[in-house]
Amino acid sequence: MSSTVATPAAEPRTNYLNVDYGWKSWVFSTDHKRIAVMYLITIAFMILVGGSFAILVRLELATPAGDMLQSETYNKIFTMHGVVMVFFFLIPGVPAVLGNFLVPIMIGAKDLAFPKVNLLSYYIFLVGILLTLLAAAMGGIDTGWTFYTPYSSTYSNGQVALAAVAVFITGFSSILTGLNFVVTIHKMRAPGMTWFRLPLFIWAHYATSLIILLSTPVVAITIVLVALERLFHVGVFDPTYGGDPVLFQHMFWFYSHPAVYIMILPAMGVISELISAFSKKRVFGYPVVAFSSLAIAVIGFFVWGHHMFVTGQSTYAGVVFSVITMLVAVPSAIKVFNWVSTMYKGDIWMTTPMCFAIAFIGLFTVGGLTGIFLGTMGLDIHMHDTYFVVAHFHYVMVGGMVTAFWGGLHFWWPKMFGRMYPENMGRVSAAIIFIGFNMTFFPQFILGYMGMPRRYHFYPEEWQVLNVLSTAGATLLGLGYLLPMVYLPWSLKFGKVAGKNPWAAKGLEWETDSPPTTFNFDKVPVVTEEAYAYPEGARHQPEAKVV
Amino acid sequence: MSSVDATGLAHHFEDLEQQREAATLGMWAFLVTEIMFFGGLFGAYVVYRTMYPQAWDNASNQLDVLLGAVNTTVLIVSSLTMALAVRCAAKGNNRQVAGFTFLTLLLGFVFLGVKVIEYKHKWDHHLMPGPNFQLDGVVGGHEQIFFALYFAMTGMHAFHMIIGAGLMLWVILKALRNDYTPQNHTHVEMIGLYWHFVDIVWIFLFPLLYLLGKHGHAIGAVVTGGH
Numbered sequence: 001m002s003s004t005v006a007t008p009a010a011e012p013r014t015n016y017l018n019v020d021y022g023w024k025s026w027v028f029s030t031d032h033k034r035i036a037v038m039y040l041i042t043i044a045f046m047i048l049v050g051g052s053f054a055i056l057v058r059l060e061l062a063t064p065a066g067d068m069l070q071s072e073t074y075n076k077i078f079t080m081h082g083v084v085m086v087f088f089f090l091i092p093g094v095p096a097v098l099g100n101f102l103v104p105i106m107i108g109a110k111d112l113a114f115p116k117v118n119l120l121s122y123y124i125f126l127v128g129i130l131l132t133l134l135a136a137a138m139g140g141i142d143t144g145w146t147f148y149t150p151y152s153s154t155y156s157n158g159q160v161a162l163a164a165v166a167v168f169i170t171g172f173s174s175i176l177t178g179l180n181f182v183v184t185i186h187k188m189r190a191p192g193m194t195w196f197r198l199p200l201f202i203w204a205h206y207a208t209s210l211i212i213l214l215s216t217p218v219v220a221i222t223i224v225l226v227a228l229e230r231l232f233h234v235g236v237f238d239p240t241y242g243g244d245p246v247l248f249q250h251m252f253w254f255y256s257h258p259a260v261y262i263m264i265l266p267a268m269g270v271i272s273e274l275i276s277a278f279s280k281k282r283v284f285g286y287p288v289v290a291f292s293s294l295a296i297a298v299i300g301f302f303v304w305g306h307h308m309f310v311t312g313q314s315t316y317a318g319v320v321f322s323v324i325t326m327l328v329a330v331p332s333a334i335k336v337f338n339w340v341s342t343m344y345k346g347d348i349w350m351t352t353p354m355c356f357a358i359a360f361i362g363l364f365t366v367g368g369l370t371g372i373f374l375g376t377m378g379l380d381i382h383m384h385d386t387y388f389v390v391a392h393f394h395y396v397m398v399g400g401m402v403t404a405f406w407g408g409l410h411f412w413w414p415k416m417f418g419r420m421y422p423e424n425m426g427r428v429s430a431a432i433i434f435i436g437f438n439m440t441f442f443p444q445f446i447l448g449y450m451g452m453p454r455r456y457h458f459y460p461e462e463w464q465v466l467n468v469l470s471t472a473g474a475t476l477l478g479l480g481y482l483l484p485m486v487y488l489p490w491s492l493k494f495g496k497v498a499g500k501n502p503w504a505a506k507g508l509e510w511e512t513d514s515p516p517t518t519f520n521f522d523k524v525p526v527v528t529e530e531a532y533a534y535p536e537g538a539r540h541q542p543e544a545k546v547v
Numbered sequence: 548m549s550s551v552d553a554t555g556l557a558h559h560f561e562d563l564e565q566q567r568e569a570a571t572l573g574m575w576a577f578l579v580t581e582i583m584f585f586g587g588l589f590g591a592y593v594v595y596r597t598m599y600p601q602a603w604d605n606a607s608n609q610l611d612v613l614l615g616a617v618n619t620t621v622l623i624v625s626s627l628t629m630a631l632a633v634r635c636a637a638k639g640n641n642r643q644v645a646g647f648t649f650l651t652l653l654l655g656f657v658f659l660g661v662k663v664i665e666y667k668h669k670w671d672h673h674l675m676p677g678p679n680f681q682l683d684g685v686v687g688g689h690e691q692i693f694f695a696l697y698f699a700m701t702g703m704h705a706f707h708m709i710i711g712a713g714l715m716l717w718v719i720l721k722a723l724r725n726d727y728t729p730q731n732h733t734h735v736e737m738i739g740l741y742w743h744f745v746d747i748v749w750i751f752l753f754p755l756l757y758l759l760g761k762h763g764h765a766i767g768a769v770v771t772g773g774h
Binding site: 109110111112113114115175179180182183184186187188213214215216217218220221222224225228232233234235236240241242243244247251519524 | 557558559560561565568569572573576577579580581583584585586587588590591594595598599602676677678680687688689691692694695696698699703
């Protein structure tokens with residue numbers, strides 16, 4: 001890849017952050033990098049909101065009796081935890097922040113294909129958040145994040161219609177982001193940036209965007225029907241009129257299972273970048289990893305029935321869904337094997353992002369393998385709606401997506417803001433998160449296997465030890481998450497100035513300034529080599545590794 | 548910051564060709580999401596039609612085929628005027644673009660007007676789904692689900708038409724400002740695609756809602772010797 005920019009090191013150059021000041025230059029900005037930063041701030045706020053609901057859940061579960069919250073309140077708390085975390089953090093987290101910032105830069109473009117649409121998607125997201133918080137303030141919702149009918153349509157006491165509108169609106173934000181990525185990746189690549197020279201981060205975002213485009217509209221219309229049912233009692237999901245509540249589940253999971261891949265695929269893209277950069281090696285089996293993202297996107301559309309083994313779905317349908325569920329594990333496993341093979345004989349540099357990446361591989365593997373348990377029909381009858389399920393999806397979502405989000409944020413932080421974060425603090429927080437996470441969620445596998453159902457706020461006394469362990473772990477985990485929220489902003493002012501390429505990593509984003517200029521490159525880069533073109537046996541600079 | 552130069556080229560594209568290709572792909576991708584959006588409704592329609600074929604026939608026969616057919620014709624003609632508007636834009640004839648787009652807009656309003664008459668009719672006959680729904684003196688039959696889907700599908704369609712009408716106004720405004728050139732008329736092309744898509748949705752809705760029931764009813768009438 002040609003080096004395009006010659007910078008006098010001393011002069012602070014104009015970049016996307018200092019090119020313009022004042023609030024108007026931010027709130028009306030169509031620069032993908034500024035929009036990414038606005039998303040980052042918004043999402044950080046939502047982590048705190050969703051996290052505080054999680055704290056309440058874990059505090060309540062520290063004792064067997066339901067003594068802190070009433071049942072109704074507890075229902076609302078875990079619902080809000082789910083709604084906020086799923087729709088306002090897990091789904092937009094990596095694509096809207098890291099993807100927004102990096103997709104154009106990594107392919108050598110000046111911006112996303114539709115910059116105004118990008119800004120619009122941010123404001124739609126914001127409106128979705130405000131309506132959700134309004135619904136919470138006006139009494140909350142108690143249906144669980146899944147909005148199952150007829151509970152959500154007939155029996156719920158909460159603000160279901162308002163929350164439904166909020167989720168509906170938020171869906172369009174994600175559709176617009178996905179649309180932008182697809183078009184950008186197809187049409188805006190720099191000369192020489194062929195499909196098989198794209199970083200795997202881009203492949204992952206491409207696959208994610210396809211899922212967003214095909215699945216999100218379905219949940220949107222489903223939610224419209226729920227709202228109609230709720231407001232006008234039209235009967236579509238109401239058994240008294242012959243409506244079928246299970247149809248809601250089919251339509252809901254047709255989106256919401258692929259949505260799991262919307263959450264995890266971009267995270268996998270991040271991990272590919274981190275593993276390669278800190279092992280100083282090309283990702284092992286690059287084309288296979290690229291296609292495994294697409295395979296997950298395609299197969300992921302045909303597994304939704306594994307959420308419904310106990311709903312009276314036909315046994316034959318159940319068997320088919322069970323088998324396809326096993327199949328979707330294959331491309332995920334391919335990724336894990338290829339990451340590990342990438343590290344083999346590489347020069348591994350244990351920076352904070354690498355610590356997160358390795359944590360991801362372990363946690364995601366546990367989450368993925370327990371998914372196989374749940375995809376097995378017979379076992380799922382026993383474990384359905386228990387804490388085993390809760391632990392499983394937290395291993396994938398929190399252990400996977402959130403860990404990768406932190407890893408990616410640390411990795412590209414110097415690129416985004418031009419400053420290094422404090423490395424040792426980073427490593428400490430990665431360690432705390434890893435230990436805290438396992439302490440929180442591993443006991444829940446055992447609890448679930450013993451039969452503790454999810455969504456109850458009291459339980460038999462013999463389960464208290466494991467629950468207290470989980471609550472203690474959650475406290476540690478919360479601390480681990482708070483640390484970067486303190487030292488990352490701190491580093492904006494006090495961090496060491498990062499050069500263009502503090503990791504000596506490959507990729508177009510490391511050839512431009514840190515932070516980049518508004519149009520990313522002074523002149524359009526020309527790509528002449530494949531992604532991750534590290535020479536055979538490349539080693540990190542010894543002085544770099546001291547940090 | 549998203550600046551556009553005199554030829555209509557935005558800053559982040561290399562040339563007009565790239566810009567047009569990006570817009571076209573974006574529009575098609577958007578229409579794919581629209582297909583999935585309506586697809587959810589069509590899916591629900593198929594499920595319930597299979598579950599309650601008799602109720603589906605009964606309910607379908609409450610619809611006015613004549614008005615439905617008139618609206619179908621109106622929409623097809625509006626697609627023609629839209630296509631002509633795009634063709635005129637490609638030739639750079641902005642006056643004709645404005646004219647044909649105005650015709651399209653008018654036809655859109657005719658469609659919506661007919662739809663209002665139909666909705667009013669359903670309202671008067673207690674065919675609005677909900678606690679007051681009543682058909683042939685029966686309260687709360689399965690026919691209600693048909694009407695719930697009828698209103699959801701045609702309502703969503705009408706909503707798209709209203710958005711389309713707003714877009715038409717935009718096209719007229721740009722045409723009156725002589726914005727379209729043979730080199731750059733992507734804007735009206737994209738809006739044309741959207742309008743055709745909305746038409747095509749109706750082309751599916753009309754037979755599914757108005758005609759299939761008629762057909763089933765006729766066969767049912769022969770088999771059972773009258774209803």
